[in-house]
Amino acid sequence: MDMSDLLKKVGLDPERPVVLITARESLENLLEAIKEYCPHLKIDEMTHEDIESLLSGYNRCVMSYHPENYHQERDTLLRNFEMLRRYGLTDDDYSSIDFC
Numbered sequence: 001m002d003m004s005d006l007l008k009k010v011g012l013d014p015e016r017p018v019v020l021i022t023a024r025e026s027l028e029n030l031l032e033a034i035k036e037y038c039p040h041l042k043i044d045e046m047t048h049e050d051i052e053s054l055l056s057g058y059n060r061c062v063m064s065y066h067p068e069n070y071h072q073e074r075d076t077l078l079r080n081f082e083m084l085r086r087y088g089l090t091d092d093d094y095s096s097i098d099f100c
Contacts, residue, residue, distance in 0.1 A: 019062055026058045033073030038093040046087055054080055074099065
């Protein structure tokens with residue numbers, strides 16, 4: 001059965017957004033994880049493009065990871081780690097953020 005047909009069958013609009021999170025909410029969540037795991041990050045020096053990259057990455061991670069222990073935020077930071085080095089992250093920060 002097609003997913004759209006299944007959703008319609010149970011009375012749900014297949015085009016309705018399921019996850020809606022604003023840029024403000026995303027950045028607030030990321031800042032909490034940054035404060036916890038990589039306080040050296042100079043987020044106030046980041047460019048528009050780099051912050052946009054973080055927000056886009058966070059969007060993907062919200063769909064992939066459970067919210068406990070900042071898994072979503074930590075994955076976003078790990079996926080963007082090389083870019084974030086320009087803003088003060090170190091190998092020690094990577095170890096702190098990493099899931100293992």
